[in-house]
Amino acid sequence: MAAPNEPPTPNGGLDNKLLSKLLPRVDVDGHDLPPSPAPSSPSAGRRRYALATELVFTETKDQYGASSIPIYQSATFKQTSSSGGQQEYDYTRSGNPTRTHLERHLAKIMAASRVLAVGSGMGALDVITRLLRPGDEVVTGDDLYGGTNRLLAYLSSNQGVVVKHVDTTDPARVAEVITPKTAMVLLETPTNPLIKIVDIPTIARASHAANPSALVVVDNTMLSPMLCNPLDLGADVVYESGTKYLSGHHDIMAGVIGCNDSALADKMYFTINATGCGLSPNDSFLLMRGVKTLAIRMEKQQANAMRIAEFLEGHGFKVRYPGLKSHPQYDLHHSMARGAGAVLSFETGDVALSERIVEAARLWGISVSFGCVNSLISMPCRMSHASIDAKTRAERQMPEDIIRLCVGIEDVEDLIDDLSRALVQAGAVTLTIDGFHANGVEGEVAA
Numbered sequence: 001m002a003a004p005n006e007p008p009t010p011n012g013g014l015d016n017k018l019l020s021k022l023l024p025r026v027d028v029d030g031h032d033l034p035p036s037p038a039p040s041s042p043s044a045g046r047r048r049y050a051l052a053t054e055l056v057f058t059e060t061k062d063q064y065g066a067s068s069i070p071i072y073q074s075a076t077f078k079q080t081s082s083s084g085g086q087q088e089y090d091y092t093r094s095g096n097p098t099r100t101h102l103e104r105h106l107a108k109i110m111a112a113s114r115v116l117a118v119g120s121g122m123g124a125l126d127v128i129t130r131l132l133r134p135g136d137e138v139v140t141g142d143d144l145y146g147g148t149n150r151l152l153a154y155l156s157s158n159q160g161v162v163v164k165h166v167d168t169t170d171p172a173r174v175a176e177v178i179t180p181k182t183a184m185v186l187l188e189t190p191t192n193p194l195i196k197i198v199d200i201p202t203i204a205r206a207s208h209a210a211n212p213s214a215l216v217v218v219d220n221t222m223l224s225p226m227l228c229n230p231l232d233l234g235a236d237v238v239y240e241s242g243t244k245y246l247s248g249h250h251d252i253m254a255g256v257i258g259c260n261d262s263a264l265a266d267k268m269y270f271t272i273n274a275t276g277c278g279l280s281p282n283d284s285f286l287l288m289r290g291v292k293t294l295a296i297r298m299e300k301q302q303a304n305a306m307r308i309a310e311f312l313e314g315h316g317f318k319v320r321y322p323g324l325k326s327h328p329q330y331d332l333h334h335s336m337a338r339g340a341g342a343v344l345s346f347e348t349g350d351v352a353l354s355e356r357i358v359e360a361a362r363l364w365g366i367s368v369s370f371g372c373v374n375s376l377i378s379m380p381c382r383m384s385h386a387s388i389d390a391k392t393r394a395e396r397q398m399p400e401d402i403i404r405l406c407v408g409i410e411d412v413e414d415l416i417d418d419l420s421r422a423l424v425q426a427g428a429v430t431l432t433i434d435g436f437h438a439n440g441v442e443g444e445v446a447a
């Protein structure tokens with residue numbers, strides 16, 4: 001307590017030094033976070049608490065005080081008169097209370113003034129790209145999720161949209177190809193599956209300077225709002241696959257879109273209502289339930305991913321993971337994100353060897369997708385990115401032998417044991433008295 005006649009200290013008598021001890025600002029890895037955003041930063045006004053708290057804190061307005069938002073499993077809503085437009089809800093394609101609750105909850109988390117929830121991540125990109133008109137140009141990366149590449153190829157072949165794939169790790173290259181016709185700059189970071197990092201703030205500044213009407217759109221699926229808020233980094237629109245980290249259990253398909261421009265949000269809402277791609281009440285409920293555990297899932301998944309990345313790197317594999325200091329864009333990634341995520345990839349130097357490793361794994365499920373509580377292993381060129389033809393994959397330097405690991409929340413020793421066994425069984429490493437030795441892979445072999 002303040003002594004009599006001394007001016008009272010702010011913060012109810014706690015000095016700032018003590019407060020900072022009580023309220024450590026560290027990320028999920030325990031690294032110091034930068035100071036709280038200035039009050040003028042877009043997310044500062046909306047979030048009252050730290051992200052982990054906001055994820056679970058909801059002010060449900062339910063007539064019975066239900067602590068979990070009910071599933072309003074109703075296609076239509078009774079109206080009090082025939083005059084129309086009197087009530088918030090009339091038909092679930094146009095709006096549903098469970099979906100609205102989810103969207104408002106996610107707005108705080110995604111640092112957006114409006115969030116729209118739809119039936120999948122690709123559904124989200126479809127809604128966003130319906131803002132484009134024939135003749136418009138889209139500038140995007142040369143390492144993108146296969147489905148994103150496919151939708152852009154469709155727009156280019158069928159809708160008269162010009163798509164330019166460039167190396168988005170080089171902001172100057174992006175700026176070079178922007179013209180007055182550029183309507184959208186579409187970024188993914190870290191890229192899937194090569195884990196390249198894209199400098200969102202520099203590209204957003206350069207894009208807006210070159211063409212103020214170009215929308216900078218960021219796919220945040222690989223990080224989730226727990227680790228990155230692209231709208232705070234200069235993006236105009238953020239979207240992500242809610243199928244991944246946001247829901248976290250691989251039991252639904254979902255997509256979310258966030259922005260801070262109400263006219264833009266209204267245009268995208270128009271498409272959702274017109275086409276009927278809004279997220280169903282049941283999936284809105286499941287996504288809402290999943291998102292509450294995002295912080296602890298991400299913390300465990302990241303810690304596990306770091307151990308796995310170190311294990312593989314320590315045994316001579318070329319590992320791509322932004323948590324490793326050896327990642328060439330480590331500093332850039334950590335200037336934008338609060339953690340490295342839980343997706344990593346590594347190369348073996350031999351496609352058949354990679355196949356044997358993947359097939360020898362037992363605990364790691366051979367599946368596409370990521371961000372789930374279960375650990376998954378896959379060969380992107382054969383699976384998630386198979387829709388990109390082999391010639392294009394080669395042009396974009398996507399190694400055919402690349403193995404992608406999506407790390408879950410299991411006991412990390414079990415994961416390492418299973419991976420070690422798969423590596424030995426496949427002949428990728430030799431077990432000797434002093435540990436594992438990688439066979440025929442690039443880089444140093446650990447002693």
Ligand SMILES: Cc1ncc(COP(=O)(O)O)c(C=O)c1O
Pocket residue numbers: 120121122123145147148188192219221222240241242243244253254255
């Ligand atoms: C980076 C990225 N963006 C978008 C998507 C599309 O999400 P969904 O499968 O929910 O349509 C995926 C995966 O599917 C992805 O990996």
Ligand SMILES: N[C@@H](CCSC[C@H](N)C(=O)O)C(=O)O
Pocket residue numbers: 145147192367368369370383384385387
């Ligand atoms: N057959 C699907 C493959 C989905 S890949 C899902 C996910 N984005 C990943 O990267 O694993 C398709 O063709 O879209």
